[in-house]
Amino acid sequence: MTTAVHRGLSPLRRGLANGAAVIAQHTTTHRAVTIHASVAAGSGHDPDEALGTAYFVAKVIDRGTASHSADALGEALDGRGVSLSVGVSRHLMTFTCTCLSEDVEEVLDLVAGVITQPIFPPDQVELRRSSVITSIRQDEDNPAVVATEALMATLYSGGHPYGRRAKGTAASIQAIGREALVAFHRAHAGASTLRVMIVGDVEAGKAVTLADAAFGGWSHAGGAPLAPPPATPGRTRTTQTITMPGKAQSDIAYGFTSVARPDPRYYALTLMNTVLGQYAMGGRLGDSIRERQGMAYYVLSGFDANVAEGPLMVRAGVNPSNVARAITSIDEELTRMARDGVTASELADAKSYLTGSMPRMLETNGGIAAFLHAADFFGLGLDFDQRLPGLLHAVTLDDVHEVARTFLAPDRAAIVVAGPPPDAVGGEPHR
């Protein structure tokens, strides 16, 4: 099976005079444009004593600007069918939306107002505080979120910015005043770290001109990007059980720290992770735990290299009576891969899959915008879509075996199980 010719992106990148970067890609699939912008104001920047500040800022930042009240802004976006999403990762606050191409100029101006001139109206701060606390309470009732957050806290202990709860706690949110939100925005959001992707049915040169008009006047530089300390790999195996009465299923989160994005082993780890827990619905883990043993509806591994060493995580949802069996199966698969590596055909399949899936990944405006944003954030270059297949193809069986030996060590795994007590649920345990 040959893969189709990958036609390649042709993005235009311009640095604005204030330090912001604009990347535009013209597509003609349909009459729409996706805007994807970010500033270095993620949850990793939260003050230790005020966890959740960035998340709280993200929930209020689009509720009123110097030129639009909260209602006027809502009407201006709604009237164009636009839903602006503001999110936070460890490093960034991101702003994404899609609009009709005829509306792109007005929508860029609205988004620029949100990013550069939010006014944090006191009544909106109080409303969003209540909804943030409700969202935290929902997370506390979700075994998958509870298990994942507890695993991250274990892997990144000692106050590392990757280990803290991004939304904070009900108590921390309760204690954050409006002035702290204003100060956080002032300290961290600025043109020096602003990236704006504009992808869709607008000619690239015009998109850059529109972005310059919308963002070029922002003279505030903001803060520096987050520079997290290196993560400390675990030395011993730890297991934590969090009992959540009333739940029907247990969620397992099992993981390690891995590598930072610039690490040359990134591509070998990506291929290893694909074989372990991604390819064809969950890779080897899916084959063992879901297909052969029928224990779980979902089981997968994920690998999230970041500025600092990101997590390599296995997750599964199983009947409470099968938790021990599932963890044993994860141990066995990891041990086998560390001992024997992957087979030549598994590696070839993983390479075909990852390179062959690029046209799908880059089919939509949203997909292109996210890809270009990540490539620019990690300094991978505008031609990264052209280079990625070669980087993957260059990985050898030995490279994959080496990273498997280095990172897949059950005796150093951190494990968290969140769910009901083992004897609380009927149903159909594995027989």
Next chain:
Amino acid sequence: MSSASLELTEAGSVRRAVLNNGLTVFVRPMRTAPLASVWCWYKVGSKDERRGQTGVSHWVEHMNFKGTTNIPRDQVKGIIEQCGGSWNGYTWIDQTTYLETATADALDRMLFIEAERMANGLYHSDDVESERTVIISELQGGENDPEQVLDTEVTAAAFKAHGYHHPTIGWLSDLQTMTRDDLYGYYRSWYVPNNATLVIVGDVDVDDALRRAEQHFGAIAAGVLPARVRTREPEQHGERRVRVERPGTTAYLKLAWPAPAASNPDFVPMLVLDAALSGAKGVNLWASFRNPPQRSTRLYRALVEKGLASSVFGALLPTAEPFLYSVTCTVSDGTPIASLEAAADEALAAVRAVGITPVEFERARHQLRARLVFESDSVTNIAHQIGYFHTLGDVDLYYGLEGRLASVTIDDIALVARAYLSPARRTVGWFQPVDAPAGGDR
């Protein structure tokens, strides 16, 4: 193509053919990426299930990834990934569907997979047993989610007779007791070309794609379809209420009313009404249904902006028979559910009394037009819409949406608000979190 009758559907440059065995084939060329998406739809879903076999449609879908005569069990799940492709399937109340999206040169392979799935599923007993526990795990995962638990209860209360009563995943005891023969019998009855729709969208030549479809599917024999369950929901006289009490942290409120089917002339006015109440979602369940523009809508302003709810979501789904229009709210921490319900009642009563304003009307229509554009951004999503609406009854339900939207009047919105949002025909659901029994180390 001598063995098929052909007709050209102009809207959206879609070609439709019907093979001699009854298989309907749609092909739409779209050359914006070197990709093709193939969907094979079956007009069978959980509403077609008999008592004692709830969940069989969905379980059959799972079994149809377990190998066929010519695709060994261990090759099924890598067969499309080798081409960089993705695959999936879903089952809902009216339909079961399977898809592959991959580079266009994998078209033959995608068609081969779907033809095998239609005719040659293996259904080994061992696989039935291992999948039984996977599906029960899926059900239990859903039970961890209070919104899903409440949705199941409200839907079951709103439909006491119609097949939309039970959840698509089925009731646990049916999943524990169904046999391999139940599954295989259901598969053989419904998975026939005269109950299926094949959709091909992407970087393909129409005549070539139709020829390949004929090659792969032409020899599969038509079947005699079982009689469908014809039970209709009796008229509802008076509000129904359900209350779920389980350990949890957060309360939820759900209001639901019987809604028009997609083919009903009231469906599009109801879409506009929903957009005015809670923001336009479009009509693509696969792609775009989340995150509507809603900050200026009636319910957002009355409930979220007043601090009573942290979220509100309205849902009107295109269905073959009358289903539900629902509004689901996450209750703000510390707010009594009754206070939120009273505020929702007040907002809805105002819309029933006088309809919506011209500004709301135009905004809602513009949002819907924009969402129809946004949700057609990939070969996968476009192919989904063609197959989804054809399986509901007619693909023109989809291609006619813009026209129907253009001809809706503001008075239509007031009429459907009065007709459908009646307090006497609604079902109200509360999820009331209760304290967990003591125990645990948390």
